[in-house]
Amino acid sequence: MATRHFEKSLIVTLLIVLTVGLSYTDALWRFDRWIYDAQLKLLATPASKDIVIIEVDQKSLQKLGRWPWPRDIHARLLETLAPTKPKAIGLDFIFSEADRQHPELDARLSRALAGNGQVVLPVIIEHNGNKIVETLPLPDYAKHSVLGHANVDLDKDGISRSVLLQLSLGDSQWSAMPLAIYALSHPEILTDLPGLRTEPSQEGVHGDYRVWLPFFAPGSDFVRVSYLDVLSGAVSGQIFTDKYVLVGLTASGIERDLPAPLAVGDRPMSGVDFVAAGLDGLIKQTLWQPLPGHWQFLLSLAIAGVAIKISTCFSLRWLALAVSVLSMAILLFCLALLHTSHYWFAPSVALLVLILSYPLRSWRHFEKLIQSLFAERKRAYITLNAIVDGVIATDSKGSIEYMNAAALDIIGSKRPKTASQNIDDIFSLEIDGKPHRIAELIQQSVINQGPLKISNTRLSISDHYAMNANLTIAPLIGSRGTLMGTVLTINDIGERMLMAKMLLKKAEEQTVMRELINRTEQVSLAKSQFLSQMSHELRTPLNAIIGFAQLMQMDDPEHPLAETHLDSVNEILKAGLHLLGLINELLDLAKIESGKISVNIGSIHLAELIKDCQTLITPLVQNKGLELIVDNPLPEDIELKADPKRAKQILLNFLSNAVKYNRPNGSINLSSRQVDDSRVRISITDTGNGLAEQQQQLLFQSFQRLGADNNDIEGTGIGLAITKQLAELMHGNVGVSSTPGVGSTFWVELLIR
Numbered sequence: 001m002a003t004r005h006f007e008k009s010l011i012v013t014l015l016i017v018l019t020v021g022l023s024y025t026d027a028l029w030r031f032d033r034w035i036y037d038a039q040l041k042l043l044a045t046p047a048s049k050d051i052v053i054i055e056v057d058q059k060s061l062q063k064l065g066r067w068p069w070p071r072d073i074h075a076r077l078l079e080t081l082a083p084t085k086p087k088a089i090g091l092d093f094i095f096s097e098a099d100r101q102h103p104e105l106d107a108r109l110s111r112a113l114a115g116n117g118q119v120v121l122p123v124i125i126e127h128n129g130n131k132i133v134e135t136l137p138l139p140d141y142a143k144h145s146v147l148g149h150a151n152v153d154l155d156k157d158g159i160s161r162s163v164l165l166q167l168s169l170g171d172s173q174w175s176a177m178p179l180a181i182y183a184l185s186h187p188e189i190l191t192d193l194p195g196l197r198t199e200p201s202q203e204g205v206h207g208d209y210r211v212w213l214p215f216f217a218p219g220s221d222f223v224r225v226s227y228l229d230v231l232s233g234a235v236s237g238q239i240f241t242d243k244y245v246l247v248g249l250t251a252s253g254i255e256r257d258l259p260a261p262l263a264v265g266d267r268p269m270s271g272v273d274f275v276a277a278g279l280d281g282l283i284k285q286t287l288w289q290p291l292p293g294h295w296q297f298l299l300s301l302a303i304a305g306v307a308i309k310i311s312t313c314f315s316l317r318w319l320a321l322a323v324s325v326l327s328m329a330i331l332l333f334c335l336a337l338l339h340t341s342h343y344w345f346a347p348s349v350a351l352l353v354l355i356l357s358y359p360l361r362s363w364r365h366f367e368k369l370i371q372s373l374f375a376e377r378k379r380a381y382i383t384l385n386a387i388v389d390g391v392i393a394t395d396s397k398g399s400i401e402y403m404n405a406a407a408l409d410i411i412g413s414k415r416p417k418t419a420s421q422n423i424d425d426i427f428s429l430e431i432d433g434k435p436h437r438i439a440e441l442i443q444q445s446v447i448n449q450g451p452l453k454i455s456n457t458r459l460s461i462s463d464h465y466a467m468n469a470n471l472t473i474a475p476l477i478g479s480r481g482t483l484m485g486t487v488l489t490i491n492d493i494g495e496r497m498l499m500a501k502m503l504l505k506k507a508e509e510q511t512v513m514r515e516l517i518n519r520t521e522q523v524s525l526a527k528s529q530f531l532s533q534m535s536h537e538l539r540t541p542l543n544a545i546i547g548f549a550q551l552m553q554m555d556d557p558e559h560p561l562a563e564t565h566l567d568s569v570n571e572i573l574k575a576g577l578h579l580l581g582l583i584n585e586l587l588d589l590a591k592i593e594s595g596k597i598s599v600n601i602g603s604i605h606l607a608e609l610i611k612d613c614q615t616l617i618t619p620l621v622q623n624k625g626l627e628l629i630v631d632n633p634l635p636e637d638i639e640l641k642a643d644p645k646r647a648k649q650i651l652l653n654f655l656s657n658a659v660k661y662n663r664p665n666g667s668i669n670l671s672s673r674q675v676d677d678s679r680v681r682i683s684i685t686d687t688g689n690g691l692a693e694q695q696q697q698l699l700f701q702s703f704q705r706l707g708a709d710n711n712d713i714e715g716t717g718i719g720l721a722i723t724k725q726l727a728e729l730m731h732g733n734v735g736v737s738s739t740p741g742v743g744s745t746f747w748v749e750l751l752i753r
Helices: 002-025 029-043 058-064 071-084 103-116 139-143 177-183 187-191 227-232 271-284 293-313 316-340 348-361 363-386 405-411 438-448 494-553 563-594 606-623 644-660 693-698 719-729
Strands: 051-056 088-091 119-128 131-135 146-149 160-169 172-176 205-212 223-226 244-249 390-395 400-403 427-431 434-436 452-461 466-477 483-492 602-605 627-631 639-642 667-674 679-686 733-739 743-752
Touching: 002 293, 002 348, 029 316, 029 348, 051 058, 051 227, 051 271, 058 227, 071 088, 071 103, 071 227, 088 177, 088 271, 103 139, 119 177, 146 177, 160 177, 160 271, 172 177, 177 187, 177 244, 177 271, 223 227, 244 271, 293 348, 316 348, 390 405, 400 405, 405 483, 427 438, 434 438, 438 452, 438 466, 438 483, 602 606, 602 644, 606 627, 606 639, 606 644, 606 667, 606 679, 639 644, 639 743, 644 667, 644 679, 644 719, 644 743, 693 733, 719 733, 719 743
Parallel strands: 051 223, 051 244, 088 119, 088 244, 119 146, 146 172, 627 667
Antiparallel strands: 119 131, 160 172, 160 205, 390 400, 390 483, 427 434, 427 452, 452 466, 466 483, 602 639, 667 679, 679 743, 733 743
């Protein structure tokens, strides 16, 4: 009883010391940031519609010239924005040096700033040698604008998660640029700033009111317009009315991007994106901050107390479940606290203490596991002795350490003649008539870094007898690559060789049958190759015939064709195109049978695929007097994992059949639906005569036509067989459902990327 009480006291002491030490050193900060980033994605909200970003993009740079631009361009932008009455304008550009060659351009920008009155310009605090200096806009610019610092607060891992709402150097103090912009329309926020207070820095720079940005959902974005489009008038001024307008560089290669937990369009954030994220948090009042240090420690200690309690109350059978449930509860608590109170509790210390409570509590259970391992070892020896093959284990020098019962039977002894007898003293073998020592083969297996298998060798046992056997030599290699020992397996194949002779005659009989099958396959392959080559040879003159027929169709005012001649030309062209289609189908079928057809698996948007097929089939539908109905309720951004050309070929085959075999004034329905998380089914439904059950079973076989009884409809019955093969090559499937007298539905299922 006293021992058990001591064990519990030791566990309690260890967990408390661990909580205090980890909380004080912040040793688990990487795990905390990882959890924070994961929860950040869950709580991210759509970007605010009150923010408009004017981008200096590649299009603007190509038209307006290389960066930096003359300042009259920025003046023109402010003059363009002034009549639209935005709430505030943030220019994320450093205007710290005067344009000595064109002072009139500086003056024009100064007048534009004064005329607007709602512009925020950035201030940068940076190191200049051993000094910390402030980089300010030109005095005239600073006089007519509001200044806000644009310094980025990087975390320990180099990720931009937070911003200091106030930054001071000496007697100068600036609000962060997002705060300065927001305060132009909400000055009351400056009297009650959120964020974590910080201690003054020894370097003279003091950042205060640190807040963590909630960012915005990756699937959403702010309203963005090109700088060039604003200057050219291509953008309506109403888009800026009563909005926060931010102007900054987004073109790649000009400004350093900022790594952030949530990227914009799968790329790091630019400076203006980061300002927008901070302004977005101020607008939504969702700026977050970590719990103060003492609350963080007390809460971690409280959870450690709970961990200690459950480690002593629950049995080992339920302790793992209790730890798992409480760990999930801690993560949910962090998420709820962040969402409701905008405070972040770093849970890694509490989670680690909670998880460690399980092994500390169950170390006695591990002791029992060790005992069971010894029992397993004993069972392994029993199993080895039950194996009919001889098993021999040696050390690194070839001395025998273990032999199972079958190996002892082979050497005709109950145990090796002497302790640690060398294996070469007992066995010798011949390979291809040449004698070999076991030690040589062991070294060869070590060089090969794997088992060495020797089949049908002559194995001699000293002063006993010789036998035919299969020998396997498996080296035991240590972690440093050194030989620790060897395991040899001896399989007596004397009886097996006798059985092999009996089976040899049977195998010879089967060889004759196999040759006949191979010849049949070669004939089939030769047929497919012949069809493929002949199809290519036929297409060349046929393309010439079609080309001449199309030239003769052209209207020549000087030499018009007679109506009868024109009808003949049309018939030639129609027959040529039909024959070309048949040849193409035969060529595809030949490629499939000869194994030469290939698909280029890529990605294609479902909406784009349906739209392309709709465009191509519409003329045929209208000529037949049919109605085409498209029903695609799935999101436009769904991408299919398929060959775009082959996927379109499958759908167009189904659609053309629906046109050919439809009834007069009928309809065709092209629809799509998601079958499961990985597949989309695209269906084509017609209002034709339908198909009987027996027809449906043969439909996707070669030369089985939909309407073989209708001689007015051209076709070979190859198209559906090809579509089935193409769909399977893209890991998809095709099918049909039909009701006689009502119509048919053909469908194809393709994978979602």
